[in-house]
Amino acid sequence: MTIATPLTHVSSPAAAPASAALELRGITKRFGGHTALEDFTLHVPRGSRTGIIGRSGAGKSTLVRLLSGLDTPDSGELHLGGENLLTLSPAQRRQRQARTGLVFQHFNLLAQRTALQNVALPLEFAGVPKVKREAQARDTLAQVGLSGFEDRYPAQLSGGQKQRVGIARALVTGPELLLADEATSALDPETSASILSLLTRIQQERDLTLIIVTHQMEVVRSATTHVAVLDHGRLVESGETGRVLANPQHATTRALLGAHQPLAELAPGETLQQLTLPALDAATLGRLAALGGRVVEAQPTVIGGRQQVLVWLGVPQHLSADRLLGQLQPQAEEVA
Ligand SMILES: Nc1ncnc2c1ncn2[C@@H]1O[C@H](COP(=O)(O)OP(=O)(O)OP(=O)(O)O)[C@@H](O)[C@H]1O
Secondary structure (H helix, E strand, C coil): CCCCCCCCCCCCCCCCCCCEEEEEEEEEEEECCEEEEEEEEEEEECCCEEEEEECCCCCHHHHHHHHCCCCCCCEEEEEECCEEHHHCCHHHHHHHHCCEEEECCCCCCCCCCCHHHHHHHHHHHCCCCHHHHHHHHHHHHHHCCCCCCCCCCHHHCCHHHHHHHHHHHHHCCCCCEEEEECCCCCCCHHHHHHHHHHHHHHHHHHCCEEEEEECCHHHHHHHCCEEEEEECCEEEEEEEHHHHHHCCCCHHHHHHHCCCCCHHHCCCCEEEEEEEECCCCHHHHHHHHHHCCEEEEEEEEEECCEEEEEEEEEEECCCCHHHHHHHHCCCCCEEC
């Protein structure tokens, strides 16, 4: 059983420190009494494809809003290209953050504009003359495989084609950093794979830094060089993707990998449920037994600075996760 010590850098500690495209230091963001990000520190190497993965509620969207300048942390430092953006005036900060290209889950294309006009929009905002911006938009559409689609409206494009337009729009201003927020979550697996290979090719050809925010380990596995695992607003594990996936140290990483599912231990008629509990005490075990469930495996973990127990349960097939949670309240906090 291992309790991971959160690493603060995605580069290997043994390696010479790579220069950072982006560095977050001790970032905390609260909403009222709720802490969405806590003392979050992350070093994103220049020229890497870094995945940031976490379950629902881990803090991914909060992080994306901070990185894209839509929100400000309560404390901490956000260095882009070696400069702490949080010490700049709002206007300077907006100007610097415009160097980050954003790719969205739901494409965010303007329905009344053609593909070409959508891609040209950031250049229009930047005051680039029409002929020049349309030529640049045409070139960028060609780079994402959409030559011939310039005059189509979003409603005339497939999901994958819309996302290609979204990527072209993010690239047209020549950003140093590309931030893809769940960019393939709305797509079928085949289209998702083609968008990930496009992002990988573009990152390599343009030598930019790509950050992929996702809840899917498959995306991390297929498209990233580095990964950071976010859980309850904290960084719990990070490093080179191959190393982390080959030897995940934290229970959350293992749960996301699905690599640590003791299916072999299940009895006929049982299904596996995974819960995080504050403690595995006699009262909880009693409630479980009354429901016909049993503990298959348990391991200690630390979530949000608190000691917890990650428990795999064999439960009767008719027992839904919701009912299980309801019966174990207040002990159970979540179903993974
Ligand atoms: N504006 C807000 N006001 C209050 N709480 C918020 C706000 N935004 C986020 N939170 C809370 O902060 C935590 C992190 O939310 P966030 O949306 O960043 O998670 P996420 O990892 O993006 O989840 P998902 O994958 O479900 O979108 C959650 O507990 C959420 O309820």
